[in-house]
Amino acid sequence: MKTAVIGGTGLIGSQVVKNLTAAGHEAVPHSQSTGVDVISGQGLDEAVAGADVVVNLTNSPTFDEASPAFFRTSMDNLLAAARKGGVGHVVILSIVGTDRVPELDYYRAKALQENLLAAGSIPYSIVRATQFMEFMDAVLSWTADGDTVRLPATPIQPIASKDVAAAVAEVSTGAPLNGIRNIAGPEIFTLDELGRLTLSHKGDHRTVVTDPSAGMFAAVKGDVLTDRNAHLAATRYADWLS
Numbered sequence: 384m385k386t387a388v389i390g391g392t393g394l395i396g397s398q399v400v401k402n403l404t405a406a407g408h409e410a411v412p413h414s415q416s417t418g419v420d421v422i423s424g425q426g427l428d429e430a431v432a433g434a435d436v437v438v439n440l441t442n443s444p445t446f447d448e449a450s451p452a453f454f455r456t457s458m459d460n461l462l463a464a465a466r467k468g469g470v471g472h473v474v475i476l477s478i479v480g481t482d483r484v485p486e487l488d489y490y491r492a493k494a495l496q497e498n499l500l501a502a503g504s505i506p507y508s509i510v511r512a513t514q515f516m517e518f519m520d521a522v523l524s525w526t527a528d529g530d531t532v533r534l535p536a537t538p539i540q541p542i543a544s545k546d547v548a549a550a551v552a553e554v555s556t557g558a559p560l561n562g563i564r565n566i567a568g569p570e571i572f573t574l575d576e577l578g579r580l581t582l583s584h585k586g587d588h589r590t591v592v593t594d595p596s597a598g599m600f601a602a603v604k605g606d607v608l609t610d611r612n613a614h615l616a617a618t619r620y621a622d623w624l625s
Contacts, residue, residue: 386410386556388413392412451488474555479609511565516542516618520581535574543568
């Protein structure tokens with residue numbers, strides 16, 4: 384099976400390419416560094432030509448109000464190229480709960496991306512993942528101030544990027560779902576609790592203060608970013624930290 388992995392040099396994409404190649408498939412990574420631009424459309428026709436499957440892992444450069452325009456343009460261009468190339472299956476990576484947090488521009492943008500894919504004529508699969516363990520350092524940096532980090536008590540269910548990549552690779556080699564598969568880590572934490580665990584492991588003596596108004600995840604109400612019924616990955620957060 385030949386798979387074109389758009390965004391194939393990033394955190395998830397590079398691992399998806401590695402997994403598919405190890406399984407005996409032909410997986411070709413594409414990105415701006417290889418001359419493929421999903422916004423201008425440059426190189427897209429050539430990238431997907433002859434591919435059985437296209438996995439789209441490109442991401443908006445910002446999380447703000449500009450992100451919906453990125454996903455609309457990139458998906459319009461990608462789907463047009465895939466139709467022209469006779470691609471039989473398009474896979475995207477999205478976020479658990481993305482359609483339940485309309486307060487966040489980025490989550491609305493990802494919901495738009497899902498809807499554009501589902502409304503098209505090409506068989507598709509959507510893999511929704513919970514928050515990546517690898518993103519915790521960035522989350523901590525958003526609201527750090529001197530010796531204090533402020534975080535809300537938002538429930539999250541962190542998943543390791545290697546487990547996300549394995550799930551995306553598995554879905555891309557199967558029959559199109561024409562729907563959504565949720566994947567998540569095996570444990571649920573509140574974000575402030577996760578912050579304390581992370582800092583403690585690193586020997587970082589900053590104090591985490593629970594603040595319901597702090598950072599992007601303050602807009603999230605309830606446990607919409609978790610899914611106890613998702614396909615659960617094996618990697619626990621403490622093991623990933625180690």
